[in-house]
Amino acid sequence: MSVLSENMRHLRGQQKYAQQKIAxxxxxxxxRYAKYEDGSSEPPIEILIRLSKYYRISIDLLVGLDLSKYSLEKMMKLPDNRTIFPITVDEKGENKIEIIPEKAQMGYLQGYSDPGYIEKLQxxxxxxxxNGKFRAFPASGDSMPPFKNGTFIVGKYVENVSDLKSNKTYIFITQNEGVVYKRFKKKTSRNIMVSSDNPLYKPYDIKLAELVEIWEYACSINTAEFETETLDMMTVKDMFLSLKKEIDLIKKR
Structure with a gap:
């Protein structure tokens, strides 16, 4: 049986409806309905649309995700009727947080809406x-100190761009850059401005049309301890930034 036919059987069983009523x-x-449910025939698109509206579940979920594994009450709706996030829990009832490994970052752009891809993540x-949907992404580069390569940033899913808070940090999933961790500065009608905490990098704009997902910083997980040299450099950096701010204030007077 196909995923769709299994889902049709599962959803009908949850409602405790007879095949005749659904038909x-x-x-x-x-x-005709029985053939769709036993997998001997595939429904045309107009029937898929009716099923989607009937159960209030997007078509991509009906045909691509085993709904018997998840509670529909614990799924988060996404814009544009995209795949929803199943909020799954472990044996202790704690939220499962998917980990996006370094090697899978680029693949995430192709797989973020594929339930099969997400299910395979650790x-x-x-x-x-x-109280939310969380996902862990690897930090890379030197644009957001003190997070080094190998650090994982755990983010909470943000449903609307209007929920962004100035000077807070977020993981932005974009069509062009992929996964970036930046500080949000401001929003315009077409763009958002973001910046790095490393002053060597200039702020830049991300087009709203290119945004795929936004995850607000929740916590970080370091996979290596700080070295003494690193801590010393952080102290020097803080002194440099403090001096730079004082110079900027003098120039404005």
């Missing part, structure tokens, strides 16, 4: 992160 509601015969659970 009547879809305006087809029971025999997960962790953190008891202090609840």
């Amino acid at each position: 009547d509601d879809l305006l087809i015969t029971r025999g 997960t962790i659970s953190l008891p202090f992160l609840r």
Whole structure:
């Protein structure tokens, strides 16, 4: 049986409806409906649309995700009727946080809406992160000190761009750059301005049309301890930034 036929059987069982009732509601015969449910025939697009509206579930979920594994009440709706995030829990009832490894960062752009891709990711659970959907992304480069390569930034999913807070840090998933971790500065009608904490990098704009997902910083997980040299450099950096701010204030007077 296909994923779709299994889902049709599962959803009908949850409602405790007979095949005849579903068929009547879809305006087809029971025999035709039975073929779709047992997998001997595939429904045309107009029937898929009716099923989607009937159960209020997007078509991509109906045909691509085993719905028997998830609670529909614990799924988060996404804009544009995209795949929803199933908020899964471990045996202790804690949220499962998917981990996007370094090697899978570029693949995430192709797989973020593929339930099969997400299901294959490793997960962790953190008891202090609840009430939302969380995902962990690897930090890279030197634009956001003190996070070094190998650090994982855990983000909480943000549903609307209007929820962004000035000077807070976020993981932005974009069509062109992929996964970037930046500080949000401001929003215009077409863009958002972001900046790095490393002063060597200039702020820049991201087009709203290129934004795929936004994840607000929740916590970080270091996979290596800080070295003494690193801490010393951070102190020097803080002194440099403080001096730079004082010079800027003098120039404005």
